[in-house]
Amino acid sequence: MEYFDMRKMSVNLWRNAAGETREICTFPPAKRDFYWRASIASIAANGEFSLFPGMERIVMVAGRRRDAP
16 A cells, blocks of 8 residues: 655646646556546535546535535
């Protein structure tokens, strides 16, 4: 198992500028045309996800609990 420190990870803005992501790993490594990717994202604004044609997105929520207004 490998541990990582989010404070040391590179931050990339989303294409739609509504958030940012920190890549944990991709396959193949260091390729923009990845087969799969695991990342941690922070959402800054409401909006549509950017399109990645041919890719399936799986979203998992982690962190503090938030109740809907």
